[in-house]
Amino acid sequence: xxxxxxxxxxxxxxxLDRVLHEKARLGIVTSLAARADGLLFTDLKSLxxxxxxxxxxxxxxxxxxxxxxxxxxxxGRRPQTLCRLSDEGKKRYLDYIAVLESVLEDAVEASKLxxxxxxxxxxxxxxxx
Amino acid sequence: xxxxxxxxxxxxxxxLDRVLHEKARLGIVTSLAARADGLLFTDLKSLxxxxxxxxxxxxxxxxxxxxxxxxxxxxGRRPQTLCRLSDEGKKRYLDYIAVLESVLEDAVEASKLxxxxxxxxxxxxxxxx
DNA sequence: AGAGTGGCTTTGTGGTGGAAAGTATGCGGC
DNA sequence: GCCGCATACTTTCCACCACAAAGCCACTCT
Numbered sequence: 001x002x003x004x005x006x007x008x009x010x011x012x013x014x015x016l017d018r019v020l021h022e023k024a025r026l027g028i029v030t031s032l033a034a035r036a037d038g039l040l041f042t043d044l045k046s047l048x049x050x051x052x053x054x055x056x057x058x059x060x061x062x063x064x065x066x067x068x069x070x071x072x073x074x075x076g077r078r079p080q081t082l083c084r085l086s087d088e089g090k091k092r093y094l095d096y097i098a099v100l101e102s103v104l105e106d107a108v109e110a111s112k113l114x115x116x117x118x119x120x121x122x123x124x125x126x127x128x129x
Numbered sequence: 130x131x132x133x134x135x136x137x138x139x140x141x142x143x144x145l146d147r148v149l150h151e152k153a154r155l156g157i158v159t160s161l162a163a164r165a166d167g168l169l170f171t172d173l174k175s176l177x178x179x180x181x182x183x184x185x186x187x188x189x190x191x192x193x194x195x196x197x198x199x200x201x202x203x204x205g206r207r208p209q210t211l212c213r214l215s216d217e218g219k220k221r222y223l224d225y226i227a228v229l230e231s232v233l234e235d236a237v238e239a240s241k242l243x244x245x246x247x248x249x250x251x252x253x254x255x256x257x258x
Numbered sequence: 259a260g261a262g263t264g265g266c267t268t269t270g271t272g273g274t275g276g277a278a279a280g281t282a283t284g285c286g287g288c
Numbered sequence: 289g290c291c292g293c294a295t296a297c298t299t300t301c302c303a304c305c306a307c308a309a310a311g312c313c314a315c316t317c318t
Binding site (some may be wrong): 007008009010011012013014016018021022026027028030031033034035036046047048049050093094097100101103104106107109110111113 | 145175177186
């Protein structure tokens with residue numbers, strides 16, 4: 001096939017960071033993005049409707065990816081974990097969001113085109129099995 | 130904790146359909162959304178920069194989920210597979226996109242708030258480990 | 259002191275994305 | 289006619305990972 005299609009890879013969305021492109025983590029990071037002071041483990045848990053185990057696991061992943069900073073401390077004698085977006089994390093989040101925006105643009109364009117009536121004609125030379 | 134936070138579950142994004150919320154499949158479906166007449170296997174392959182095996186698997190998933198219709202035919206003697214978004218698929222795609230939009234809104238709001246200087250003060254009662 | 263709760267971490271597992279390998283057919287050269 | 293290479297997929301395999309369940313520790317209440 002013609003490799004020089006202008007549209008080659010048009011919908012590949014390579015910039016969609018795997019670490020961020022994940023329901024739960026997307027929620028976590030988005031909620032963190034809004035609060036420069038960070039959020040507590042328990043707040044995140046209820047904001048994102050996650051179980052303890054789940055949140056813990058995702059936070060570890062995000063931390064290892066350098067996206068969040070995790071500060072373990074105490075409130076009185078009880079452990080209290082504070083999570084913040086790192087600068088690096090903020091950067092990557094913004095990049096990710098930019099790609100999402102382009103996905104959305106594609107989607108909008110698509111639904112415009114989709115208004116056209118679907119032709120009943122199959123591509124030339126095509127014959128059903 | 131107070132369960133009646135107005136923000137409970139605010140960032141849970143429950144509507145983010147797992148089948149669609151996937152780099153590769155998101156690309157596939159988005160490209161299909163624009164063309165009511167569908168696309169051929171090979172076109173999808175190059176549009177989304179997928180390997181044959183990958184594309185094949187994702188198409189099966191999408192078909193089993195009732196999102197795409199797959200028509201296997203022949204062009205001359207060579208097999209030729211045509212893929213189209215089903216009506217159901219179009220519906221689910223639009224729902225998904227709507228959720229994506231709200232993620233984006235959250236992100237925009239977040240970056241507005243993030244303009245505020247990050248306070249150096251840790252939450253009350255918090256002491257580093 | 260024993261039951262209950264809050265705040266996490268660790269373990270177990272079923273599911274899945276993607277690479278690699280496999281199948282089947284067609285075409286061109288010699 | 290068959291050898292090699294290409295097209296058009298499908299199937300197999302594996303490493304990873306999201307999520308649930310169980311575990312852990314400290315505090316509180318009674």
